Amino acid sequence: MTSVFVPRDSSAVSLGAERVADAIAQEAARRGSELRMVRNGSRGLYWLEPMVEVATDAARVAYGPVQPQDVPGLFDAGFLDGAPHPLRLGITEDLSYLKNQQRLTNARVGITDPVDMNDYLAHEGYRGLQNALTMQPSDIVKEVTDSGLRGRGGAAFPTGIKWNTVLNAQADAKYIVCNADEGDSGTFSDRMIMEGDPFVLIEGMTIAALAVGAGQGYIYLRVEYPNALTILNQAMDAAYQAGYLGKNICGSGKAFDLEVRVGAGAYVCGEETALLESLEGKRGMVRYKPPLPAIVGLFGQPTIVNNVISLASVPSILAQGGAWYRDFGMGRSRGTLPIQLAGNIKRPGLIERAFGITLREILYDYGGGSASGRPIRAVQVGGPLGAFLPESQFDTPLDYEAFAALGAVLGHGGVVAFDDTVDMARMARYAMEFCATESCGKCTPCRIGSTRGVEVLDRIIAAQDRARNLPLLRDLCDTMQAGSLCALGGMTPYPVLSALQHFPEDFGV
Amino acid sequence: MSHSSLDHYQHVVRDIATRHADLPGALLPVLHAIQDELGFVPPDAVPVIAEILSLSRAEVHGVVSFYHHFRTTQPGRSTLRVCRAESCQAMGGTALEQHIKQRLGIDYHATTPDGAVSLEPAYCLGNCACSPAVMVDQAVHGRVTPERFDALLKDMQENAV
Numbered sequence: 001m002t003s004v005f006v007p008r009d010s011s012a013v014s015l016g017a018e019r020v021a022d023a024i025a026q027e028a029a030r031r032g033s034e035l036r037m038v039r040n041g042s043r044g045l046y047w048l049e050p051m052v053e054v055a056t057d058a059a060r061v062a063y064g065p066v067q068p069q070d071v072p073g074l075f076d077a078g079f080l081d082g083a084p085h086p087l088r089l090g091i092t093e094d095l096s097y098l099k100n101q102q103r104l105t106n107a108r109v110g111i112t113d114p115v116d117m118n119d120y121l122a123h124e125g126y127r128g129l130q131n132a133l134t135m136q137p138s139d140i141v142k143e144v145t146d147s148g149l150r151g152r153g154g155a156a157f158p159t160g161i162k163w164n165t166v167l168n169a170q171a172d173a174k175y176i177v178c179n180a181d182e183g184d185s186g187t188f189s190d191r192m193i194m195e196g197d198p199f200v201l202i203e204g205m206t207i208a209a210l211a212v213g214a215g216q217g218y219i220y221l222r223v224e225y226p227n228a229l230t231i232l233n234q235a236m237d238a239a240y241q242a243g244y245l246g247k248n249i250c251g252s253g254k255a256f257d258l259e260v261r262v263g264a265g266a267y268v269c270g271e272e273t274a275l276l277e278s279l280e281g282k283r284g285m286v287r288y289k290p291p292l293p294a295i296v297g298l299f300g301q302p303t304i305v306n307n308v309i310s311l312a313s314v315p316s317i318l319a320q321g322g323a324w325y326r327d328f329g330m331g332r333s334r335g336t337l338p339i340q341l342a343g344n345i346k347r348p349g350l351i352e353r354a355f356g357i358t359l360r361e362i363l364y365d366y367g368g369g370s371a372s373g374r375p376i377r378a379v380q381v382g383g384p385l386g387a388f389l390p391e392s393q394f395d396t397p398l399d400y401e402a403f404a405a406l407g408a409v410l411g412h413g414g415v416v417a418f419d420d421t422v423d424m425a426r427m428a429r430y431a432m433e434f435c436a437t438e439s440c441g442k443c444t445p446c447r448i449g450s451t452r453g454v455e456v457l458d459r460i461i462a463a464q465d466r467a468r469n470l471p472l473l474r475d476l477c478d479t480m481q482a483g484s485l486c487a488l489g490g491m492t493p494y495p496v497l498s499a500l501q502h503f504p505e506d507f508g509v
Numbered sequence: 510m511s512h513s514s515l516d517h518y519q520h521v522v523r524d525i526a527t528r529h530a531d532l533p534g535a536l537l538p539v540l541h542a543i544q545d546e547l548g549f550v551p552p553d554a555v556p557v558i559a560e561i562l563s564l565s566r567a568e569v570h571g572v573v574s575f576y577h578h579f580r581t582t583q584p585g586r587s588t589l590r591v592c593r594a595e596s597c598q599a600m601g602g603t604a605l606e607q608h609i610k611q612r613l614g615i616d617y618h619a620t621t622p623d624g625a626v627s628l629e630p631a632y633c634l635g636n637c638a639c640s641p642a643v644m645v646d647q648a649v650h651g652r653v654t655p656e657r658f659d660a661l662l663k664d665m666q667e668n669a670v
């Protein structure tokens with residue numbers, strides 16, 4: 001029986017994938033064609049979604065973007081045999097956007113049925129855990145340290161060092177917390193993993209638990225991701241049933257329980273200590289550090305807090321070895337980064353590549369330039385707290401240190417392109433407004449400074465006394481940078497000052 | 510508000526809080542369950558939750574008011590979240606936002622007089638590769654044009670249940 005793949009990924013569904021799946025099922029029934037429908041994750045070629053794939057004897061063949069009204073024609077053309085049709089894109093794996101990637105963390109996303117345990121196992125799933133089960137905790141941590149993996153949530157802290165701190169902490173209880181708040185605008189790779197290959201996250205968390213001796217894990221998921229919640233819960237049920245979660249992991253006698261907790265629409269709860277407060281049932285107020293969460297974390301116990309992508313990278317590291325992973329990348333940025341390309345771009349999507357690829361390659365070789373056909377004028381990398389980069393910096397390699405040298409960040413790997421109709425003073429104003437909306441209120445420079453920043457930018461935009469207001473804006477940014485407890489207040493100056501520095505004409509300078 | 514609906518609220522709140530009482534860090538799961546059931550967290554729920562979870566009223570109130578997601582008034586029949594963040598702005602999101610506000614005749618944090626739609630801002634829906642994006646209740650919509658929005662609005666207005 002022919003297998004047909006229609007993604008259940010939120011973005012594919014946002015473009016009609018659900019209706020396409022229904023139309024295919026109905027048309028098949030009407031014609032008496034037998035087919036097996038798999039609701040996979042997205043391959044991440046979003047300009048082609050809803051992208052339907054058919055498994056032919058040779059390979060999987062892709063068609064897209066498919067709308068419900070295209071379905072009868074696809075059947076007429078013989079798409080179940082991979083036959084020609086105006087929407088036929090070719091063999092999926094040969095599509096250059098996909099072929100030229102290094103998918104380590106996203107190896108299975110779009111390929112497997114995200115909630116089918118047998119499919120996961122048939123695609124090398126749980127090989128990392130099987131190895132970990134034969135290893136000493138300190139050797140698991142060493143493998144992660146050797147891989148050079150740094151946290152993909154934004155701060156790029158070495159994951160192995162964090163794990164080692166938790167391993168060495170003495171306590172009755174330890175926790176593994178997955179940061180699935182994915183608050184950064186322009187990012188969606190956590191969502192793609194959770195919707196497209198949730199088992200790899202569950203496996204990564206289980207390995208973390210074995211490494212440090214934790215018995216309980218939580219996934220803190222943003223409330224904007226209801227589809228991810230459904231899929232995670234289905235996958236967790238399957239993992240419990242198969243003995244990969246629960247009281248006796250794979251007969252090892254080791255226990256690990258996992259639960260999803262849903263956030264409530266506060267960007268600051270992506271900050272790890274605010275997240276822990278939220279998990280404890282409190283307001284998401286940022287904690288003073290030290291103590292580090294690795295020492296005094298959830299409910300006062302040693303806790304690993306890691307981003308979804310960090311944890312989902314661990315199974316392949318344990319399966320293939322830290323040295324294998326470390327071979328990808330450049331400088332002190334080892335392994336791969338799932339780059340999320342969005343904004344005004346012709347071919348938006350997920351591009352997993354080793355560190356070192358340049359912004360220009362991402363924007364033009366993959367992205368194909370702007371969607372509007374106008375020149376790309378600015379790019380924001382690393383979410384709402386990331387700097388804006390002008391064209392003169394597009395040859396920068398994606399590398400934590402290279403970006404830091406420019407006063408920019410890679411963050412969670414979001415790249416948002418703007419064409420030449422963008423007003424950078426308005427973007428700066430938006431950055432301040434966002435900070436004012438989302439501030440937890442603990443520090444005055446962040447809480448008050450951002451509101452003042454909006455007012456000052458309003459005056460600059462209205463061309464009122466710019467000679468006085470521009471220095472005032474810089475002063476405000478200095479105060480926020482120096483006097484904020486966390487990066488929300490501390491880094492809002494990045495987009496503001498980079499906009500001013502690289503695009504002064506938009507500020508009337 | 511009629512007596513019977515007040516009783517109903519009290520019953521739901523009490524039941525949910527009691528069921529979650531033993532959960533570590535129960536407050537957010539409790540508030541979610543209440544809002545999922547009733548559409549909002551009635552102010553009268555605060556003392557009941559506080560009593561059952563052994564928290565102060567101020568703590569519960571503080572949490573309800575801290576998080577953007579929790580609301581203390583009845584929402585419209587549909588909740589429309591419009592992404593205001595950068596990727597959507599780069600793809601015409603600001604103009605879409607204006608169109609939506611003008612069509613609905615309301616600003617953010619308000620409900621249309623016919624009770625059909627509550628309008629809320631969102632700061633990224635994770636649908637940035639299909640910008641601009643909006644969310645109607647649990648469903649995300651991508652590459653939303655003013656015309657596509659008008660069709661969505663028609664569905665929301667016809668959703669009279």
Ligand SMILES: Cc1cc2nc3c(=O)[nH]c(=O)nc-3n(C[C@H](O)[C@H](O)[C@H](O)COP(=O)(O)O)c2cc1C
Nearest residue numbers: 151152153179181182183270271272306307310487
């Ligand atoms: C305001 C703010 C928001 C953040 N949001 C997120 C987020 O949504 N997801 C995330 O993984 N990390 C976020 N972080 C970073 C976390 O504080 C923390 O560094 C991360 O969860 C650690 O995991 P990692 O080492 O695997 O990256 C945020 C930080 C700040 C200051």
Ligand code: SF4
Nearest residue numbers: 440442443446486489
């Ligand atoms: S910088 Fe802002 S968000 Fe961060 S702790 Fe201070 S007030 Fe809270």
Ligand code: FES
Nearest residue numbers: 592597634636637
């Ligand atoms: S920026 Fe609008 S969905 Fe992400």
